[in-house]
Amino acid sequence: MIETFELVAKATADPSRVRILKLLAAGELCVCQITTVLALAPATVSKHLAALKAAGLVQQRRDGRWAYYRLAERQLNPYAARFLAMVGDCLGDDPTIAEDRRLLALVRAVPLQVLCAQGRSALSPAATPTLRQDAPCPTE
Amino acid sequence: MIETFELVAKATADPSRVRILKLLAAGELCVCQITTVLALAPATVSKHLAALKAAGLVQQRRDGRWAYYRLAERQLNPYAARFLAMVGDCLGDDPTIAEDRRLLALVRAVPLQVLCAQGRSALSPAATPTLRQDAPCPTE
């Protein structure tokens, strides 16, 4: 059905959601890690992840208080794999994506408990622009 | 740039525009032919075609009063070819697309001058649901 195509096409047509998919390409992430890199409100990230999940592009698991998301492995939407492949093949040299990756490396280097307590200020001081602070998260 | 990706991604995330691209895959079409198949207002089709053109997915030529659109041959947007390929590979069995193709064959069988004068009523009577009538167009 064209509506199925539309669902996943619309999910990948938003820049924030594309950035999330590119981050997840490096492996499973906790919501707060995505929140820190994208510098968006947790509510916003949660809404975006819900849209990606509904489109069959990502899967979720819970571990206590924490929610982890990863790129979909199972075929949940007939077009999901095609769109994921295309997103994966594109934007390899995009500056926004490159900056996100740089921040993600920093984020992964910080124990999540510290990251969640301090948000971006937990990262190397010279590494981050002045942006919103967020809530804590546990050790990975 | 991610904005370039976004432009073409958004252009292909609308069902009407996907239907237009699938119609154009069969060859160049005049605006009124697309209008007749999609049963949309000419203004709406024109707006959609403008978005596809801005995204580098289609090209236009004029012939007197008439405007023809075709899928882009030149690389006008770094992601256009990828998206066109994907749209081309998908929805092969979609009922909406199949119906559009059926109507297109009928539309192509009618001289454009007749088509433009009578709109859908120029098609075989048993072939079309009761829908809007549109303005005329010339012999192809």
Next chain:
DNA sequence: GTGTCATTTCGCCAAACGGCGAAATGTGTT
């Protein structure tokens, strides 16, 4: 049970969007 924490849902807001009719534009005919 109470309080803390991470996430999700809800409601609001401004912006974007797809549809339409009307007006404007460009082309062709007389």
Next chain:
DNA sequence: AACACATTTCGCCGTTTGGCGAAATGACAC
């Protein structure tokens, strides 16, 4: 120049969407 025709642009309208803060929910610790 006036008129007809095909298309495009404009403006309106209702709907959708991405952002946020606040409230709700679920998990954990005491």
